[in-house]
Structures are given as C-alpha cells and as structure tokens.
Amino acid sequence: MAAAFAVGLALAGCAGGPAGAGAGATTAEVRIAAAADLKFALEEVVALLQERHPELRITTTYGSSGTFLSQISNGAPFDVFLSADLAYPRQLVEEGLADEEDLFPYAVGRLVLWAGDEGGLDPADGLPALASDEVRRVAIANPAHAPYGVAAVEALRSAGVLDEVEGKLVYGENVAQAAEFVQSGNADAGIVALSLVRSDPLRGVGAWAEVPLDAYPRLDQGGVVLGSARDPEAAALVRDAILSPDGADILARHGFSLPDATDEG
Numbered sequence: 001m002a003a004a005f006a007v008g009l010a011l012a013g014c015a016g017g018p019a020g021a022g023a024g025a026t027t028a029e030v031r032i033a034a035a036a037d038l039k040f041a042l043e044e045v046v047a048l049l050q051e052r053h054p055e056l057r058i059t060t061t062y063g064s065s066g067t068f069l070s071q072i073s074n075g076a077p078f079d080v081f082l083s084a085d086l087a088y089p090r091q092l093v094e095e096g097l098a099d100e101e102d103l104f105p106y107a108v109g110r111l112v113l114w115a116g117d118e119g120g121l122d123p124a125d126g127l128p129a130l131a132s133d134e135v136r137r138v139a140i141a142n143p144a145h146a147p148y149g150v151a152a153v154e155a156l157r158s159a160g161v162l163d164e165v166e167g168k169l170v171y172g173e174n175v176a177q178a179a180e181f182v183q184s185g186n187a188d189a190g191i192v193a194l195s196l197v198r199s200d201p202l203r204g205v206g207a208w209a210e211v212p213l214d215a216y217p218r219l220d221q222g223g224v225v226l227g228s229a230r231d232p233e234a235a236a237l238v239r240d241a242i243l244s245p246d247g248a249d250i251l252a253r254h255g256f257s258l259p260d261a262t263d264e265g
Contacts, residue, residue, distance in 0.1 A: 150217070
C-alpha cells in the first residue's frame with residue numbers, strides 16, 4: 001500500500017497520461033493544472049466525465065497552486081486551473097487572463113495532523129504535541145506557494161507552538177509531497193490535507209485527527225476556465241463535471257466541504 005502511494009505522489013508535480021477517445025476519433029483536449037490535494041478526487045471526476053464524453057482527451061498536472069499561478073501568468077499552456085486558494089484564479093481574472101464569469105468555487109479544504117505507522121505521536125493530542133522532543137521533523141507544504149502550507153503555519157501559530165516547532169519543519173513542494181515525507185518516514189508527523197489521508201492509498205495508514213477549523217484561514221478552493229483555453233466548450237465540461245451533483249459527492253467523499261456548506265468542528 002505504501003509503495004502504491006509513493007508512486008501516486010510521484011505524479012504530483014508532473015503531467016498525468018492523456019486519456020480519451022480511441023484512434024481516429026475526433027478529440028477535444030483539455031489541459032488541467034490542479035492543486036495536489038485534488039489528485040485522488042479529481043481522478044474520479046475525470047474518469048466519470050470521460051465515460052460520458054469519450055471524445056475528451058484530458059491531461060492533468062498536479063502541483064502547488066502558487067507555482068501554477070506564476071506559470072500561467074507567464075504563459076504556461078493550461079485550459080483549466082483548479083487552485084487550493086480561490087484568490088489565485090481570481091488574480092488571473094484581475095490580470096486579464098480569464099473572465100470573471102468563468103471563475104468558480106468548488107470546495108473547502110481541511111487540515112489534519114497525521115502521524116505514520118512508525119511515529120509515537122498521537123494526533124488526538126493536537127498540535128501542541130508537536131513541541132515534544134520525541135518529534136524531530138514535521139512536514140508541511142511550502143507556505144511560499146502552497147495554500148495548505150500557509151494554513152499549517154497559521155494553525156501552529158494559533159496553537160501557540162509555532163516558535164517551538166518552526167525549527168522542525170520540513171517543506172514539501174506541495175501538500176502531497178509533505179504527506180509523502182510522513183509516509184516514507186522522513187518526517188515524524190505532518191499537517192496535510194484531509195483529502196489525502198482519506199484516499200485509498202493512505203486509508204488506515206497511521207493515525208490522524210482534524211485540525212480545528214477555527215485554527216487556520218478557511219481554505220476556499222476555486223477554479224477558472226482560462227481565456228487562453230484552446231477549446232473553451234471542452235474546458236467548460238470539466239468545470240461542469242466538478243460542480244455537478246456527482247462531482248460534489250466525489251469531493252465530499254474525499255473529505256472536502258462544499259463552498260455553500262456550513263462548516264462545523
């Protein structure tokens with residue numbers, strides 16, 4: 001199970017293989033830049049979409065939202081951007097790279113404190129337990145460009161242990177890589193996305209507990225169909241699939257809240 005997860009995370013910074021219509025069929029290509037926390041949920045949404053639209057050829061690249069923002073601003077060839085922070089696609093609208101009407105919220109992300117099978121940490125003890133001398137390395141996404149990293153830092157600050165834990169932090173390029181550090185034993189614990197620890201590769205691995213929602217800024221996630229999309233109608237099908245009842249069910253099953261839901265906890 002661990003090996004399968006490591007292979008999956010190796011895709012988190014690179015493009016996934018294309019899928020879609022068979023040879024000789026007319027295809028419409030959609031290139032998605034997606035936040036790493038979406039990997040397992042989005043794969044299900046894409047599979048469902050392609051059952052209904054076999055003419056689509058979809059390529060997905062996973063990474064940190066801030067890195068994608070910079071790449072798209074500099075002309076990277078994507079059609080749809082799915083960010084872990086709605087502010088990033090909104091910035092592309094402000095830059096004239098997308099229209100306001102093509103901006104959409106799709107989910108609210110959630111943080112967990114997670115310890116792998118080898119760790120002695122009990123996540124139920126909360127973030128203050130990370131200050132223990134037994135905890136040497138704590139993995140989070142890089143807050144310089146990853147919204148989950150920003151949220152993790154703020155959660156530590158809210159718990160009053162940022163100064164004690166800061167020297168233990170190891171940074172993943174994105175939240176999926178931070179989770180891989182924990183899974184591989186290169187970190188004793190991690191503050192990562194609920195959507196990852198609830199994925200099939202990590203389900204039942206180690207132990208986790210949700211970080212209280214009031215401990216960090218709300219992770220409003222959103223996307224946009226870019227103005228440079230080669231086939232805007234095909235790109236809109238991706239957006240519509242994510243926002244459909246089936247898409248919402250998939251996101252909820254992977255631990256996301258819906259944008260209009262009242263969060264508790």
